[in-house]
Amino acid sequence: MDPHGLLPARPPIGPQPPERSDAARNRARLLDAAQRIVDCEGIAGVTMDGLAAEAGVGKGTVFRRFGSRAGVFAALLDDVEREFQARFLSGPPPLGPGADPVERLVAFGRARIEVLARQAPLMRAAERPVEERFEVPARVVVEVHIATLLRQSGVELDVPVIAFELLAVLEAPLLLPEADLTPAKIIRLGDGWERLVRALLR
């Protein structure tokens, strides 16, 4: 967390349009402010006025930057996605490189389910249709990651098809009604994922 909005933006992972650094700082400051409001008051607490006040910028800046509340939530989600990508692409094992591919796949699914469950209210508020919730490149990055680990496992299978199916399982928690996403249910979903992966790659 960055309670004073003074840290620079996280370096973006993957291709991104270049941003002037003052614009990037502005964006980071606004998103930090939005995250603080979400943490304290929930999603309902985020208004364009309140966000401008919290970040110490004009309301016009907030609108130019995000367009709408849904745009703020979409930008927050992009940040969450980038952070998650950093964890599985270059973070510590077993999620990051260095562990056995099957263990990495198990860890990946568990982490993904947790991130999705935690972000589900934000995803709903971002008002993206399900098809677009994992846009290129986010969806592609995840699919490539799963396919790579499947290949590394050395088990003979139709990698694109199985990767596609496993990706579907990981998107499923999003379709769960919000009330169902209890911590106990999240653990059971993770256990279910692990069972699936270990059975497939036995």
Place this chain on the structure above:
Amino acid sequence: MDPHGLLPARPPIGPQPPERSDAARNRARLLDAAQRIVDCEGIAGVTMDGLAAEAGVGKGTVFRRFGSRAGVFAALLDDVEREFQARFLSGPPPLGPGADPVERLVAFGRARIEVLARQAPLMRAAERPVEERFEVPARVVVEVHIATLLRQSGVELDVPVIAFELLAVLEAPLLLPEADLTPAKIIRLGDGWERLVRALLR
């Protein structure tokens, strides 16, 4: 097929609001006409005027009944879904009752993928968001069916979670770009489903 629109409507499966029989006949005649147009000219060939002419009813009747083109497609999909339900609930094995639960589960996924792939253009045209493409009771019927077969297999597992995951895999073909749903790809998706089911229930 019913090229002259003279057969009575299929008996509805599952709870349905009662329909006067002339209304039901009208609906069946309209849907048969719509299906004929789709078969000959594709989805783009369906217009409210053309449908009225093909069914030999007034245009007002078509609008009152379906509201819009998307409504026509949604009604066609409901019919497809009811027909599919009849096949797995009471049709011949291995899809219907009488076969081993694992074989039924394998057959179910293969049949579901085929139906989904064939209906994908219709589903897109029906403009239902993904979340609503399998509305209660259709989605619930499928989930209960999968859960029942999992229980019957006698393998010890978290049935609701695994049923939920398997359902996600079967919804995935819908998310495939249309161009990707070749017959060869559909077979590979079916093989992938079979591998998943047999691995889980070994």
